[in-house]
Amino acid sequence: MSARLGIVIVGSEILLGKREDCHFARTRSQALARGYEIGWSLLVADRWDDLLAQYRWAFAQDCPFFSFGGLGATPDDLTRAAAAAARDLPLQQHPEAAALIRQRFGAGAEPIRIRMADLPAGARIIPNPVNQVPGFQLHNGYFFPGFPQMAEPMSDWVLERDFPRRTPAKQLRVVLLGEKESDWVEFMECFCATHPQIEFSSLPSFRAEGTQIEIGLRGEATALGAAWSALATELSTRGTRWQELEIPPELQNSSSE
Known part of the structure:
Protein backbone atom coordinates (compact mmCIF):
# COMPACT_ATOMS: atom_id res chain seq x y z
CA MET A 1 0.00 0.00 0.00
CA SER A 2 1.10 3.55 -0.72
CA ALA A 3 2.57 5.52 2.17
CA ARG A 4 0.47 8.49 1.05
CA LEU A 5 -3.18 9.28 1.67
CA GLY A 6 -5.38 11.79 -0.18
CA ILE A 7 -8.27 13.82 1.24
CA VAL A 8 -11.43 15.12 -0.45
CA ILE A 9 -13.57 17.50 1.62
CA VAL A 10 -16.98 18.25 0.14
CA GLY A 11 -18.93 21.32 1.17
CA SER A 12 -19.92 24.62 -0.39
CA GLU A 13 -20.59 25.84 3.16
CA ILE A 14 -16.86 25.66 3.92
CA LEU A 15 -15.91 27.56 0.77
CA LEU A 16 -18.56 30.20 1.57
CA GLY A 17 -17.36 30.62 5.15
CA LYS A 18 -20.48 29.20 6.80
CA ARG A 19 -18.50 26.35 8.38
CA GLU A 20 -14.86 25.70 9.22
CA ASP A 21 -13.22 22.47 8.11
CA CYS A 22 -11.77 20.15 10.74
CA HIS A 23 -11.35 17.02 8.63
CA PHE A 24 -7.96 17.90 7.17
CA ALA A 25 -6.13 18.50 10.46
CA ARG A 26 -7.72 15.48 12.12
CA THR A 27 -7.03 13.11 9.22
CA ARG A 28 -3.45 14.35 8.92
CA SER A 29 -2.93 13.63 12.62
CA GLN A 30 -4.49 10.16 12.31
CA ALA A 31 -2.40 9.33 9.25
CA LEU A 32 0.92 10.57 10.64
CA ALA A 33 0.35 8.59 13.84
CA ARG A 34 0.27 5.42 11.72
CA GLY A 35 3.25 6.37 9.54
CA TYR A 36 1.32 7.70 6.51
CA GLU A 37 1.56 11.15 4.94
CA ILE A 38 -1.02 13.34 3.26
CA GLY A 39 -0.14 13.38 -0.42
CA TRP A 40 -2.85 15.80 -1.54
CA SER A 41 -6.07 17.45 -0.39
CA LEU A 42 -9.06 18.85 -2.30
CA LEU A 43 -11.85 21.10 -1.04
CA VAL A 44 -14.78 20.81 -3.46
CA ALA A 45 -18.15 22.57 -3.68
CA ASP A 46 -21.43 20.65 -3.81
CA ARG A 47 -21.58 20.95 -7.60
CA TRP A 48 -22.03 17.94 -9.83
CA ASP A 49 -19.45 18.76 -12.51
CA ASP A 50 -16.78 19.62 -9.93
CA LEU A 51 -17.40 16.50 -7.87
CA LEU A 52 -17.45 14.22 -10.90
CA ALA A 53 -14.17 15.63 -12.24
CA GLN A 54 -12.37 15.51 -8.91
CA TYR A 55 -13.53 12.00 -8.03
CA ARG A 56 -12.42 10.76 -11.43
CA TRP A 57 -9.01 12.26 -10.72
CA ALA A 58 -8.88 10.87 -7.17
CA PHE A 59 -9.82 7.35 -8.24
CA ALA A 60 -7.01 7.45 -10.81
CA GLN A 61 -4.31 8.21 -8.24
CA ASP A 62 -1.92 5.58 -6.91
CA CYS A 63 -2.88 6.14 -3.28
CA PRO A 64 -6.07 5.69 -1.24
CA PHE A 65 -8.17 8.71 -0.31
CA PHE A 66 -10.70 9.69 2.33
CA SER A 67 -13.74 11.73 1.31
CA PHE A 68 -15.87 13.65 3.81
CA GLY A 69 -19.35 15.05 3.29
CA GLY A 70 -22.30 14.86 0.94
CA LEU A 71 -23.73 11.50 2.02
CA GLY A 72 -27.14 12.74 3.20
CA ALA A 73 -30.51 12.54 1.48
CA THR A 74 -31.05 16.20 0.52
CA PRO A 75 -30.69 17.53 -3.06
CA ASP A 76 -27.23 18.98 -2.37
CA ASP A 77 -25.85 15.61 -1.20
CA LEU A 78 -24.28 14.46 -4.44
CA THR A 79 -21.31 12.43 -3.25
CA ARG A 80 -22.76 8.93 -3.62
CA ALA A 81 -24.00 9.55 -7.16
CA ALA A 82 -20.86 11.41 -8.23
CA ALA A 83 -18.59 8.65 -6.91
CA ALA A 84 -20.64 6.06 -8.80
CA ALA A 85 -20.58 8.08 -12.02
CA ALA A 86 -16.83 8.65 -11.70
CA ARG A 87 -16.37 4.87 -11.83
CA ASP A 88 -19.10 4.39 -14.50
CA LEU A 89 -21.23 2.46 -12.04
CA PRO A 90 -24.94 2.62 -11.21
CA LEU A 91 -26.34 3.50 -7.82
CA GLN A 92 -28.23 0.64 -6.24
CA GLN A 93 -29.69 -0.07 -2.84
CA HIS A 94 -27.14 -1.84 -0.69
CA PRO A 95 -28.99 -4.56 1.26
CA GLU A 96 -26.88 -4.32 4.42
CA ALA A 97 -26.97 -0.52 4.44
CA ALA A 98 -30.73 -0.57 3.96
CA ALA A 99 -31.17 -3.06 6.81
CA LEU A 100 -29.10 -0.90 9.16
CA ILE A 101 -31.09 2.22 8.29
CA ARG A 102 -34.43 0.45 8.76
CA GLN A 103 -33.25 -1.05 12.03
CA ARG A 104 -32.19 2.37 13.30
CA PHE A 105 -35.18 4.43 12.15
CA GLY A 106 -37.99 1.92 11.83
CA ALA A 107 -40.98 3.37 9.93
CA GLY A 108 -39.12 6.68 9.80
CA ALA A 109 -36.63 5.19 7.34
CA GLU A 110 -39.11 5.51 4.47
CA PRO A 111 -39.24 7.25 2.09
CA ILE A 112 -36.30 9.65 2.64
CA ARG A 113 -33.63 8.19 4.92
CA ILE A 114 -33.55 4.94 2.97
CA ARG A 115 -32.09 6.88 0.04
CA MET A 116 -28.79 6.89 1.95
CA ALA A 117 -28.59 3.14 1.28
CA ASP A 118 -28.25 3.85 -2.45
CA LEU A 119 -24.54 3.22 -2.99
CA PRO A 120 -22.33 2.63 -6.03
CA ALA A 121 -22.56 -0.96 -7.24
CA GLY A 122 -19.94 -3.10 -5.53
CA ALA A 123 -19.33 -0.69 -2.64
CA ARG A 124 -18.46 -2.03 0.81
CA ILE A 125 -20.07 -0.34 3.77
CA ILE A 126 -18.18 1.41 6.57
CA PRO A 127 -20.03 1.12 9.89
CA ASN A 128 -21.23 4.26 11.64
CA PRO A 129 -21.37 3.78 15.43
CA VAL A 130 -23.20 7.07 15.99
CA ASN A 131 -26.44 6.69 14.00
CA GLN A 132 -25.80 3.47 12.03
CA VAL A 133 -26.09 5.17 8.60
CA PRO A 134 -22.97 3.73 6.97
CA GLY A 135 -20.32 5.22 4.80
CA PHE A 136 -18.77 3.16 2.04
CA GLN A 137 -15.56 2.09 0.32
CA LEU A 138 -15.26 2.08 -3.46
CA HIS A 139 -12.01 1.13 -5.19
CA ASN A 140 -9.32 3.25 -3.46
CA GLY A 141 -11.83 5.72 -1.98
CA TYR A 142 -13.32 5.74 1.52
CA PHE A 143 -16.43 7.89 1.97
CA PHE A 144 -17.51 9.33 5.31
CA PRO A 145 -20.24 11.72 6.51
CA GLY A 146 -19.40 15.38 6.93
CA PHE A 147 -20.25 15.32 10.64
CA PRO A 148 -16.91 15.13 12.50
CA GLN A 149 -18.40 13.21 15.43
CA MET A 150 -19.35 10.45 12.98
CA ALA A 151 -16.37 10.67 10.64
CA GLU A 152 -13.73 10.33 13.34
CA PRO A 153 -14.67 6.89 14.74
CA MET A 154 -15.44 5.66 11.23
CA SER A 155 -12.05 6.69 9.86
CA ASP A 156 -10.36 5.28 12.97
CA TRP A 157 -12.04 1.95 12.16
CA VAL A 158 -10.88 2.06 8.53
CA LEU A 159 -7.31 2.92 9.48
CA GLU A 160 -7.17 0.08 11.98
CA ARG A 161 -8.60 -2.38 9.44
CA ASP A 162 -6.82 -1.40 6.23
CA PHE A 163 -3.75 0.68 7.11
CA PRO A 164 -1.07 -1.30 8.95
CA ARG A 165 1.27 0.84 10.96
CA ARG A 166 4.41 1.92 9.13
CA THR A 167 7.74 3.26 10.29
CA PRO A 168 7.44 6.98 9.53
CA ALA A 169 10.03 8.79 7.47
Whole structure:
Protein backbone atom coordinates (compact mmCIF):
# COMPACT_ATOMS: atom_id res chain seq x y z
CA MET A 1 0.00 0.00 0.00
CA SER A 2 1.10 3.55 -0.72
CA ALA A 3 2.57 5.52 2.17
CA ARG A 4 0.47 8.49 1.05
CA LEU A 5 -3.18 9.28 1.67
CA GLY A 6 -5.38 11.79 -0.18
CA ILE A 7 -8.27 13.82 1.24
CA VAL A 8 -11.43 15.12 -0.45
CA ILE A 9 -13.57 17.50 1.62
CA VAL A 10 -16.98 18.25 0.14
CA GLY A 11 -18.93 21.32 1.17
CA SER A 12 -19.92 24.62 -0.39
CA GLU A 13 -20.59 25.84 3.16
CA ILE A 14 -16.86 25.66 3.92
CA LEU A 15 -15.91 27.56 0.77
CA LEU A 16 -18.56 30.20 1.57
CA GLY A 17 -17.36 30.62 5.15
CA LYS A 18 -20.48 29.20 6.80
CA ARG A 19 -18.50 26.35 8.38
CA GLU A 20 -14.86 25.70 9.22
CA ASP A 21 -13.22 22.47 8.11
CA CYS A 22 -11.77 20.15 10.74
CA HIS A 23 -11.35 17.02 8.63
CA PHE A 24 -7.96 17.90 7.17
CA ALA A 25 -6.13 18.50 10.46
CA ARG A 26 -7.72 15.48 12.12
CA THR A 27 -7.03 13.11 9.22
CA ARG A 28 -3.45 14.35 8.92
CA SER A 29 -2.93 13.63 12.62
CA GLN A 30 -4.49 10.16 12.31
CA ALA A 31 -2.40 9.33 9.25
CA LEU A 32 0.92 10.57 10.64
CA ALA A 33 0.35 8.59 13.84
CA ARG A 34 0.27 5.42 11.72
CA GLY A 35 3.25 6.37 9.54
CA TYR A 36 1.32 7.70 6.51
CA GLU A 37 1.56 11.15 4.94
CA ILE A 38 -1.02 13.34 3.26
CA GLY A 39 -0.14 13.38 -0.42
CA TRP A 40 -2.85 15.80 -1.54
CA SER A 41 -6.07 17.45 -0.39
CA LEU A 42 -9.06 18.85 -2.30
CA LEU A 43 -11.85 21.10 -1.04
CA VAL A 44 -14.78 20.81 -3.46
CA ALA A 45 -18.15 22.57 -3.68
CA ASP A 46 -21.43 20.65 -3.81
CA ARG A 47 -21.58 20.95 -7.60
CA TRP A 48 -22.03 17.94 -9.83
CA ASP A 49 -19.45 18.76 -12.51
CA ASP A 50 -16.78 19.62 -9.93
CA LEU A 51 -17.40 16.50 -7.87
CA LEU A 52 -17.45 14.22 -10.90
CA ALA A 53 -14.17 15.63 -12.24
CA GLN A 54 -12.37 15.51 -8.91
CA TYR A 55 -13.53 12.00 -8.03
CA ARG A 56 -12.42 10.76 -11.43
CA TRP A 57 -9.01 12.26 -10.72
CA ALA A 58 -8.88 10.87 -7.17
CA PHE A 59 -9.82 7.35 -8.24
CA ALA A 60 -7.01 7.45 -10.81
CA GLN A 61 -4.31 8.21 -8.24
CA ASP A 62 -1.92 5.58 -6.91
CA CYS A 63 -2.88 6.14 -3.28
CA PRO A 64 -6.07 5.69 -1.24
CA PHE A 65 -8.17 8.71 -0.31
CA PHE A 66 -10.70 9.69 2.33
CA SER A 67 -13.74 11.73 1.31
CA PHE A 68 -15.87 13.65 3.81
CA GLY A 69 -19.35 15.05 3.29
CA GLY A 70 -22.30 14.86 0.94
CA LEU A 71 -23.73 11.50 2.02
CA GLY A 72 -27.14 12.74 3.20
CA ALA A 73 -30.51 12.54 1.48
CA THR A 74 -31.05 16.20 0.52
CA PRO A 75 -30.69 17.53 -3.06
CA ASP A 76 -27.23 18.98 -2.37
CA ASP A 77 -25.85 15.61 -1.20
CA LEU A 78 -24.28 14.46 -4.44
CA THR A 79 -21.31 12.43 -3.25
CA ARG A 80 -22.76 8.93 -3.62
CA ALA A 81 -24.00 9.55 -7.16
CA ALA A 82 -20.86 11.41 -8.23
CA ALA A 83 -18.59 8.65 -6.91
CA ALA A 84 -20.64 6.06 -8.80
CA ALA A 85 -20.58 8.08 -12.02
CA ALA A 86 -16.83 8.65 -11.70
CA ARG A 87 -16.37 4.87 -11.83
CA ASP A 88 -19.10 4.39 -14.50
CA LEU A 89 -21.23 2.46 -12.04
CA PRO A 90 -24.94 2.62 -11.21
CA LEU A 91 -26.34 3.50 -7.82
CA GLN A 92 -28.23 0.64 -6.24
CA GLN A 93 -29.69 -0.07 -2.84
CA HIS A 94 -27.14 -1.84 -0.69
CA PRO A 95 -28.99 -4.56 1.26
CA GLU A 96 -26.88 -4.32 4.42
CA ALA A 97 -26.97 -0.52 4.44
CA ALA A 98 -30.73 -0.57 3.96
CA ALA A 99 -31.17 -3.06 6.81
CA LEU A 100 -29.10 -0.90 9.16
CA ILE A 101 -31.09 2.22 8.29
CA ARG A 102 -34.43 0.45 8.76
CA GLN A 103 -33.25 -1.05 12.03
CA ARG A 104 -32.19 2.37 13.30
CA PHE A 105 -35.18 4.43 12.15
CA GLY A 106 -37.99 1.92 11.83
CA ALA A 107 -40.98 3.37 9.93
CA GLY A 108 -39.12 6.68 9.80
CA ALA A 109 -36.63 5.19 7.34
CA GLU A 110 -39.11 5.51 4.47
CA PRO A 111 -39.24 7.25 2.09
CA ILE A 112 -36.30 9.65 2.64
CA ARG A 113 -33.63 8.19 4.92
CA ILE A 114 -33.55 4.94 2.97
CA ARG A 115 -32.09 6.88 0.04
CA MET A 116 -28.79 6.89 1.95
CA ALA A 117 -28.59 3.14 1.28
CA ASP A 118 -28.25 3.85 -2.45
CA LEU A 119 -24.54 3.22 -2.99
CA PRO A 120 -22.33 2.63 -6.03
CA ALA A 121 -22.56 -0.96 -7.24
CA GLY A 122 -19.94 -3.10 -5.53
CA ALA A 123 -19.33 -0.69 -2.64
CA ARG A 124 -18.46 -2.03 0.81
CA ILE A 125 -20.07 -0.34 3.77
CA ILE A 126 -18.18 1.41 6.57
CA PRO A 127 -20.03 1.12 9.89
CA ASN A 128 -21.23 4.26 11.64
CA PRO A 129 -21.37 3.78 15.43
CA VAL A 130 -23.20 7.07 15.99
CA ASN A 131 -26.44 6.69 14.00
CA GLN A 132 -25.80 3.47 12.03
CA VAL A 133 -26.09 5.17 8.60
CA PRO A 134 -22.97 3.73 6.97
CA GLY A 135 -20.32 5.22 4.80
CA PHE A 136 -18.77 3.16 2.04
CA GLN A 137 -15.56 2.09 0.32
CA LEU A 138 -15.26 2.08 -3.46
CA HIS A 139 -12.01 1.13 -5.19
CA ASN A 140 -9.32 3.25 -3.46
CA GLY A 141 -11.83 5.72 -1.98
CA TYR A 142 -13.32 5.74 1.52
CA PHE A 143 -16.43 7.89 1.97
CA PHE A 144 -17.51 9.33 5.31
CA PRO A 145 -20.24 11.72 6.51
CA GLY A 146 -19.40 15.38 6.93
CA PHE A 147 -20.25 15.32 10.64
CA PRO A 148 -16.91 15.13 12.50
CA GLN A 149 -18.40 13.21 15.43
CA MET A 150 -19.35 10.45 12.98
CA ALA A 151 -16.37 10.67 10.64
CA GLU A 152 -13.73 10.33 13.34
CA PRO A 153 -14.67 6.89 14.74
CA MET A 154 -15.44 5.66 11.23
CA SER A 155 -12.05 6.69 9.86
CA ASP A 156 -10.36 5.28 12.97
CA TRP A 157 -12.04 1.95 12.16
CA VAL A 158 -10.88 2.06 8.53
CA LEU A 159 -7.31 2.92 9.48
CA GLU A 160 -7.17 0.08 11.98
CA ARG A 161 -8.60 -2.38 9.44
CA ASP A 162 -6.82 -1.40 6.23
CA PHE A 163 -3.75 0.68 7.11
CA PRO A 164 -1.07 -1.30 8.95
CA ARG A 165 1.27 0.84 10.96
CA ARG A 166 4.41 1.92 9.13
CA THR A 167 7.74 3.26 10.29
CA PRO A 168 7.44 6.98 9.53
CA ALA A 169 10.03 8.79 7.47
CA LYS A 170 12.76 10.56 9.42
CA GLN A 171 12.87 14.35 9.29
CA LEU A 172 15.70 16.81 9.70
CA ARG A 173 15.46 20.61 9.75
CA VAL A 174 18.19 23.23 10.17
CA VAL A 175 18.26 27.01 9.72
CA LEU A 176 21.10 28.63 7.81
CA LEU A 177 21.71 32.04 9.36
CA GLY A 178 22.47 35.11 7.29
CA GLU A 179 22.17 33.15 4.04
CA LYS A 180 20.33 33.89 0.78
CA GLU A 181 18.71 31.19 -1.35
CA SER A 182 20.29 32.51 -4.52
CA ASP A 183 23.73 31.62 -3.15
CA TRP A 184 22.66 28.03 -2.54
CA VAL A 185 20.57 27.14 -5.60
CA GLU A 186 23.35 25.42 -7.55
CA PHE A 187 24.32 23.33 -4.54
CA MET A 188 20.65 22.49 -3.94
CA GLU A 189 20.23 21.31 -7.51
CA CYS A 190 23.28 19.05 -7.26
CA PHE A 191 22.22 17.85 -3.81
CA CYS A 192 18.73 16.85 -5.01
CA ALA A 193 20.16 15.03 -8.02
CA THR A 194 22.61 13.15 -5.81
CA HIS A 195 20.01 12.23 -3.17
CA PRO A 196 16.81 11.49 -5.14
CA GLN A 197 15.29 9.43 -2.31
CA ILE A 198 15.25 12.47 -0.02
CA GLU A 199 12.42 14.99 0.05
CA PHE A 200 14.04 18.42 0.07
CA SER A 201 12.57 21.79 1.01
CA SER A 202 13.98 25.30 1.22
CA LEU A 203 12.04 28.02 3.07
CA PRO A 204 13.60 31.50 3.14
CA SER A 205 12.57 34.13 5.67
CA PHE A 206 13.43 37.74 6.33
CA ARG A 207 14.07 38.92 9.88
CA ALA A 208 15.43 42.02 11.53
CA GLU A 209 18.76 40.27 12.04
CA GLY A 210 18.95 39.31 8.36
CA THR A 211 17.92 36.62 5.90
CA GLN A 212 17.90 32.94 6.71
CA ILE A 213 16.96 29.64 5.08
CA GLU A 214 15.22 26.70 6.70
CA ILE A 215 16.40 23.48 5.04
CA GLY A 216 14.23 20.40 5.46
CA LEU A 217 15.14 16.80 4.61
CA ARG A 218 12.85 13.75 4.86
CA GLY A 219 13.48 10.13 4.06
CA GLU A 220 14.48 6.66 5.17
CA ALA A 221 17.11 6.68 7.94
CA THR A 222 20.10 5.47 5.91
CA ALA A 223 19.42 7.81 2.99
CA LEU A 224 18.81 10.69 5.38
CA GLY A 225 22.13 10.03 7.13
CA ALA A 226 24.02 10.21 3.84
CA ALA A 227 22.20 13.38 2.80
CA TRP A 228 22.84 15.06 6.13
CA SER A 229 26.52 14.18 5.94
CA ALA A 230 26.74 15.86 2.52
CA LEU A 231 24.89 18.95 3.71
CA ALA A 232 26.94 19.20 6.91
CA THR A 233 30.14 19.00 4.88
CA GLU A 234 28.96 21.87 2.68
CA LEU A 235 28.01 23.94 5.72
CA SER A 236 31.48 23.39 7.19
CA THR A 237 33.25 24.16 3.91
CA ARG A 238 31.39 27.46 3.55
CA GLY A 239 31.73 28.35 7.21
CA THR A 240 27.97 28.78 7.41
CA ARG A 241 26.34 29.56 10.75
CA TRP A 242 23.38 27.29 11.36
CA GLN A 243 20.99 26.18 14.06
CA GLU A 244 19.28 22.87 14.66
CA LEU A 245 15.50 22.78 14.53
CA GLU A 246 15.04 19.01 14.35
CA ILE A 247 17.68 16.33 13.95
CA PRO A 248 17.03 12.65 14.68
CA PRO A 249 19.00 11.56 17.76
CA GLU A 250 21.05 9.03 15.82
CA LEU A 251 22.35 11.81 13.54
CA GLN A 252 23.02 14.47 16.14
CA ASN A 253 26.61 13.41 16.70
CA SER A 254 27.45 13.10 13.02
CA SER A 255 28.13 16.83 12.76
CA SER A 256 28.36 19.85 14.99
CA GLU A 257 27.42 23.49 14.62
